Amino acid sequence: MHDDQQHKxxxxxxxxxxxxxxIVAIGIGLRMKHAHDLAGQAQANAVPxxxxxxxxPSTTGQKLVLPGSVEAYNSAPIYARxxxxxxxxxxxxxxxxxxxxxxAEIDAPDVEQQLAQARADHQTAVANLDLARIxxxxxxxxxxxxxxxxxxxxEKSGDLSAKSALALAQQANVNRLTVLKGFTRITAPFAGMVxxxxxxxxxxxxxxxxSSTPLFTVADVSRVRIYVRVPQAYVARIHxxxxxxxxxxxxxxxxxxxxxxxxxxxxxxxxGTELIELQADNRDGALKPxxxxxxxLPLPATQGALQVPSSALIFRSAGMQVAxxxxxxxVSLRSVKLGQDSGNLVEVVSGLSGNERVIDTPPDAIADxxxxxxxxxxxxxx
Numbered sequence: 001m002h003d004d005q006q007h008k009x010x011x012x013x014x015x016x017x018x019x020x021x022x023i024v025a026i027g028i029g030l031r032m033k034h035a036h037d038l039a040g041q042a043q044a045n046a047v048p049x050x051x052x053x054x055x056x057p058s059t060t061g062q063k064l065v066l067p068g069s070v071e072a073y074n075s076a077p078i079y080a081r082x083x084x085x086x087x088x089x090x091x092x093x094x095x096x097x098x099x100x101x102x103x104a105e106i107d108a109p110d111v112e113q114q115l116a117q118a119r120a121d122h123q124t125a126v127a128n129l130d131l132a133r134i135x136x137x138x139x140x141x142x143x144x145x146x147x148x149x150x151x152x153x154x155e156k157s158g159d160l161s162a163k164s165a166l167a168l169a170q171q172a173n174v175n176r177l178t179v180l181k182g183f184t185r186i187t188a189p190f191a192g193m194v195x196x197x198x199x200x201x202x203x204x205x206x207x208x209x210x211s212s213t214p215l216f217t218v219a220d221v222s223r224v225r226i227y228v229r230v231p232q233a234y235v236a237r238i239h240x241x242x243x244x245x246x247x248x249x250x251x252x253x254x255x256x257x258x259x260x261x262x263x264x265x266x267x268x269x270x271x272g273t274e275l276i277e278l279q280a281d282n283r284d285g286a287l288k289p290x291x292x293x294x295x296x297l298p299l300p301a302t303q304g305a306l307q308v309p310s311s312a313l314i315f316r317s318a319g320m321q322v323a324x325x326x327x328x329x330x331v332s333l334r335s336v337k338l339g340q341d342s343g344n345l346v347e348v349v350s351g352l353s354g355n356e357r358v359i360d361t362p363p364d365a366i367a368d369x370x371x372x373x374x375x376x377x378x379x380x381x382x
Contacts (some may be wrong), residue, residue, distance in 0.1 A: 046362050049375045053312040053324070053360035058305035058347050062340050066228050068246070068295040073223040073279070074190060077214030081183035083207040084108035086199050091216070093197055097188040106184040106205055109276050115177040122170035123215045124162070124229045125307040132156070138323045183207075192220035194288065224280050225256055229273035234340070237299045238263065244278055245296040248287070255286065256280055258295070270339050279292040299340065306354050313338075322352070323359040323366055331359070 056301075082150045091097055091105040136156045143153040196217040199205075206212060226246065230238055240263065246256040258280035267274050276293065280287060287293075314321040314333065334356075339347030352358070359372070 001374050004245045007351040012136060013080070019162060047373045048363055048366070049322075050325070050359045050362065050372045051140065052374060053358045055352070055354055055356070056307040056345075057354060058307050058339075060252060061078070062299055062347075064234055064297045064340075065298070066230065066297050068226045068228040068278070068293045070291040071225045071227065072192075072195075072219035072221050072289040072295055073225060074192065074378050075187050075289065076188060076218050078189075078216040078218060079146050079212060079214050080106060080186065080205040080207050081106045082106055082111055082180055084111070084184065084205055085217075086201055086203045086205060089197065089199055089203055089215075091194050093156070093194050096195045097192060097194060097218060099188060099191045099343075101188045102185055102330060103188055103218075104186040104199060106113070108181065108184045111177060111181050111184070115174070116182055118173045118177050122167065122174050125167040125170040129160075129163040129167045132160040138162040151266065175274075186215060187219050190218070192218045196221045219289055221282055221285060221287070221289060224282045224289065226278040226280060226293060228276050228297075229268075229271060230276055230297075232267050232274065234273050234297075235263075235267065235274045235300065238274075238297065242297060244298070245303065246280065246293045246298070248291060248293050251286065256293075260297075266270070269375060271299055305339050305349045306352050308347050308352075308358060309360055310341070310344060310347055314357050314362060314366075316377070322348075323362040324352075325357040325359055325372065328336065329371055329373065331362075331372055332364055333366075333368050335342070 027243075036253070084106040087105040087107045091103050093103075097103065122185075123375030137147055139153045139156040142148045143150060196214070198213045198358050199215045238260070240260050242257045242260040244260060246258050247254075248256075258278040260276060262277050266274040292355045308322065312322050313336075314323060318333075319335050319337055321335050322332045324334050326332060334351055339349040341347075344354055359366070
């Protein structure tokens, strides 16, 4: 009986020990699993998470917006060619004038007196010429009868030639002063609009003074020229015949069309730009000479170029780079050459084929061979 009790107690003790061992083993296993999970999570957290950028083929060009200066199609400052006093002026700023229309008249008494004297001198020269012609003819007849020497006849013939030249010179002087007197009437060289007037009645006009102010300025504004300086990076994509759009601050919501007619064909060494000229119709007079305009030039797409977000670019000493992700999740830094920068998107003209997975907003410390993990929907190439 006593032995049976001891056997039962021994059996119970063994069972209790087994249960304790099982509990201990389960606890150790749970702890090991928890530690393994923590280690895996820590390892996963150590891998940077990145998003992929969307790569778009550059099938459509961008607009290059540059400042431009509006100028009249023709503009001429009108100076006086004859000195005197302003008798009257007939037009003012804003007036439209026709070609040859009188703008002002000048009193030039000095020129009138010089012209009168020149005409008198010319009449004297003509009278002397007539006398020399008669004398030369008579001496020629006397020479034919050997009544005078040949030397004397030649002298009379030479005097005739001299008197003829003098008469021509006097006639030229009369013509010059006649033209100069005609300049007392200031006329418009072409049809246009008067954009400035700087004279008054009675004002003294000194002709031929390099520092003098023009009496009027006449501008043909039926068409306007727009001059723009294009940076060298874009000159290869600019050519005559292109259609551009103009916007001006005083015309909100309105756009004007202009045609590119010519380029300078040379890059300015100081500014690194090429001057181009556009022309626009201005029959309504909305475009004013001297105005500032924003000129939008449509640039054709660069063949084979891709567009990537500017946030995908890496600026380092090695040059412009992007981070490309391979199939195993490792990073490869690739150098690229950029084209047009339109703000949010930039053109990549070389360095990418379009099938790569490019990382958007890569970490600052990213390097070749780094392991990363993609989160979110992949942009990929399209």
